[in-house]
Amino acid sequence: MIARLCALLLCLGIGGAQADSSLNEDELRFVTANAEFTLLHEMGHLLIHELQLPVLGREEDAADQLGFIGLFLLYRRQDDPAFAARLLDVADYWRLEWQRPKPAREQVREWDSHALDAQRFYTIACLAYGSDPAQMEWIIQATGLPEERAFYCDQEYAQALHAVNWLKEHFRRKPGEPMGERIEVIYDAPSYALEDGEQLLARIRASGELEAVASKAADTFALPRPLVLRMTNCGAPDAWYDHRAGELTLCYEHLEHLRRLAAQLPHLRNGAEQGRALPAQGGRQ
């Protein structure tokens, strides 16, 4: 499973030295870490609806926590510096979303079902720090997480981990229990408007990562109905789970958006003027 996930490095149309030399190692890791987090966040929505999980509070917050803990479950490498860097990448995605200039339709929407981008940034940063305060103390400086929040982050992480462990204990398929339904992975042809569209599709298919995550979910839990995981063109960077249709959608444009945001990491991490030259278009997941 882990080996197949690592293959995502190749699945975004940017992996490999000969595929796209314009992305450095940090940018490549940023794109893959956030593509995986997006997929796991949407799988969180899928499990909430298909298993009828009890949710206290906002479903979007629960999906973020499922996605975040999902990274730990998939990699099992909490003490690995490369894994820790991926957690910062996921937090920094939300910092970049928060600080990029937004068109009027994307301005702060207090009524939205999602937490504000700035709040998602601090919450992910808090969970990353709280996962191992002794080893991850550098996250506080790297993110500017205030000590008033940081003080409780170990408890926030423990609470999220407890919830996911409870979910596994109560909902995972028992030995001998029949398999449930499967998640079919469908790739729509990428739009030619996308950079390297055909190459992108070929690499995503070749990686097998979407199939691996879909199989893992269907093997672990007895899903009550057949579902679909679809890669498609959406017209905008986004991803979502449609529980009426039983379909999880990942947009090619979201991968392109991650690639553009990755180029802003040096500005962000070197303390350059915030918000300068950030892409203006983004989705909400």
Ligand SMILES: [Zn+2]
């Ligand atoms: Zn969501």
